[in-house]
Amino acid sequence: MSRLAKLAIVTTLVSVATAAPVAKALPSTYSVKVKMADKTGKITLIPFAEITRTNGVVSTKVLPVPQLEALSKTFMTEWNAYKQPASVKITEHHPNNTGMRPVYSPYTFTFTPKDVLFKAAVVREFLEKKGYKALGMSTIDFVVWDASAEYPPGAHDRASTFSNFRKGTTLDYDQSGAYSLFISKPIRPVRSGSEGRKSASDPHTYLATGYDEGEFEVARMILHSDGRIDVTPVTPAEVFASNFGTFSTKEDIEIKTIGDDEYHTWAKRTVPKTSTQLLEAYIIEHLEYYNDYDVTPVIDPQTVR
Numbered sequence: 001m002s003r004l005a006k007l008a009i010v011t012t013l014v015s016v017a018t019a020a021p022v023a024k025a026l027p028s029t030y031s032v033k034v035k036m037a038d039k040t041g042k043i044t045l046i047p048f049a050e051i052t053r054t055n056g057v058v059s060t061k062v063l064p065v066p067q068l069e070a071l072s073k074t075f076m077t078e079w080n081a082y083k084q085p086a087s088v089k090i091t092e093h094h095p096n097n098t099g100m101r102p103v104y105s106p107y108t109f110t111f112t113p114k115d116v117l118f119k120a121a122v123v124r125e126f127l128e129k130k131g132y133k134a135l136g137m138s139t140i141d142f143v144v145w146d147a148s149a150e151y152p153p154g155a156h157d158r159a160s161t162f163s164n165f166r167k168g169t170t171l172d173y174d175q176s177g178a179y180s181l182f183i184s185k186p187i188r189p190v191r192s193g194s195e196g197r198k199s200a201s202d203p204h205t206y207l208a209t210g211y212d213e214g215e216f217e218v219a220r221m222i223l224h225s226d227g228r229i230d231v232t233p234v235t236p237a238e239v240f241a242s243n244f245g246t247f248s249t250k251e252d253i254e255i256k257t258i259g260d261d262e263y264h265t266w267a268k269r270t271v272p273k274t275s276t277q278l279l280e281a282y283i284i285e286h287l288e289y290y291n292d293y294d295v296t297p298v299i300d301p302q303t304v305r
Contacts, residue, residue: 026276028053030283032240033294034216036067037188045294049240051283058247058279062237071185072218072233078130079219079231087112088121090167092143098150099159107143109167117142117168119223123181133215135182141168177225183234184215191292195258199302207284207301208256208266212292217242243291249273253281255301256289277304 029052033045049062088111095102111121120140127134145165150158173179190213195206217239222230252270259265271281280299287293 026053026280027297031296032287033296034065034068035188035292035294041189043188048236048293049244051244051279053279060240060244062240065236068216068236068239071187071216072235075130075132075183075185075218076231076233079126082126084122085125088118088125090121090124090142094143094145094165095162097159097161098147100157102159107165109143111142111167115167115169116171119227119229120171120179123221123223123229127183131186132218133184133186133213134221135184136180140171140179144168171223171225173223173225179223181221181223182217183219183221184213184217186214187216188214188292190214195260195264196288197298199257200298200300202302204260205267205302206258206260207288208258209292210289212290214292243293244286247279247282249278253278253285255281255284255304257301271304275305280304 029050031047032049032051034048035043036046037043046065046067047063048065048068049060052059052061089108090111091106091108093104093106095104111118115121117140120137121142123134124137124140124142126132127137143165144167145162148161148163150160152158171179191209191211193211194209196209197207199205199207217234219234220232222232224230250273252273255269255271257267257269259267271278275281281304283295284299284301284304287295
């Protein structure tokens with residue numbers, strides 16, 4: 001073989017070896033599942049929605065989910081059948097000061113129709129009996145008190161003393177005389193903010209996960225200043241739309257990870273709005289960080305740029 005021919009072969013081999021790798025195609029569809037625990041605590045993954053990317057256009061579809069649809073229907077049935085009591089007793093435990101070693105004591109008050117907070121007390125009792133949670137309930141002051149000035153002045157452990165505990169008499173209605181409550185049903189254990197799944201490409205890095213209450217919204221209630229209570233069921237489609245939000249290519253997205261070092265160091269990386277993986281970053285942020293959904297194919301946080 002001539003020297004020129006050998007050189008041609010070597011050149012060809014070098015060209016093949018240094019050729020740029022073919023970019024891996026991004027998934028066109030992501031499947032979203034809800035984590036739901038049974039009475040024994042066993043977690044089941046329930047198909048909930050699909051996210052599809054077609055020629056750069058992102059669309060979503062919520063699947064029929066009988067288990068989740070039943071939650072809202074059950075709530076409405078229970079509320080409509082609930083016989084509202086003539087009075088409601090509420091007990092709360094409160095500290096006697098804001099110091100380092102306060103003493104907590106129970107305070108019980110009875111609310112009747114003549115009280116401004118009676119309807120709110122009725123709703124609170126119903127939710128507690130039936131095992132529901134309500135965003136907005138914790139800010140209703142069923143028990144109020146007086147607070148002294150902090151003493152001793154300038155001390156590291158200065159504190160206010162609480163006294164004159166009594167039942168609340170006001171509700172923070174909006175300008176139309178309405179107060180909203182967002183009703184949820186606990187369906188899985190609470191997830192504290194910590195490290196989530198491990199990166200497939202970097203075994204020393206985990207996807208960071210935020211706090212998740214493990215609840216699924218089933219209804220919304222509006223307490224009116226005239227005593228009326230409006231109740232509207234919330235569908236699974238509305239829940240997903242609220243959790244997923246609106247995907248847009250107008251903003252950068254931040255991905256949070258945690259290292260397996262001694263201090264479990266958090267790291268943040270910005271995925272620019274021009275990235276071809278912006279959807280992947282959005283899914284990680286909205287469905288996995290802020291909400292405890294299971295998403296497949298699994299997205300490696302370390303490869304999203």
